[in-house]
Amino acid sequence: MHKKDGSKKNKRGYDGDHVLVKSLNHPASRKGWVPEHRVVVEKREGRYLKSNEIVHHIDLIKSNNHSANLCLFDDHASHFSCHGSLNKCVAKLMESGCLIFNEEKKIYEANIPTIEHCKKSIANIEPFEE
Ligand SMILES: [Zn+2]
Numbered sequence: 240m241h242k243k244d245g246s247k248k249n250k251r252g253y254d255g256d257h258v259l260v261k262s263l264n265h266p267a268s269r270k271g272w273v274p275e276h277r278v279v280v281e282k283r284e285g286r287y288l289k290s291n292e293i294v295h296h297i298d299l300i301k302s303n304n305h306s307a308n309l310c311l312f313d314d315h316a317s318h319f320s321c322h323g324s325l326n327k328c329v330a331k332l333m334e335s336g337c338l339i340f341n342e343e344k345k346i347y348e349a350n351i352p353t354i355e356h357c358k359k360s361i362a363n364i365e366p367f368e369e
Pocket of ligand 1: 322
C-alpha cells in the first residue's frame with residue numbers, strides 16, 4: 240500500500256520503509272513501481288540488476304537512497320553475512336557500554352550518555368606538545 244500523503248503524485252511511493260519510484264518500462268516493475276534504491280544502483284552500474292542481486296543500505300536507514308549509502312551484493316548469502324558482521328559489532332558495543340539491552344522492553348538501545356561521555360573524553364585529549 241502507498242501512503243496517502245500525496246507522495247504518489249510526486250512519482251514516489253512507499254513499501255514499508257523502502258521508497259518506490261514510478262517506472263512503467265522497468266523490467267522489474269511491479270504495477271509500474273520499482274524500489275528506488277535498486278534504480279540508484281542501476282544508474283551507477285549502468286545496467287539493470289539481476290533479481291538475485293541485493294542492495295544493502297550501509298547506514299541501515301532504508302529511506303536513505305544516496306548512492307554512497309548503497310552497497311551491491313551478488314546474492315542473499317553474501318548480504319546475509321554482511322548483516323552477520325553487525326552482530327559482532329553489537330557484541331563489542333555492548334562490552335564498551337555504548338549499547339545496552341533493555342530487559343523491560345526486550346529491545347537494544349544506544350546508551351547515549353556513554354556515547355556523549357566517549358565524545359567528551361576524545362575531545363579532552365590534550366594535543367601532544369614537545
Ligand atoms: Zn542489508
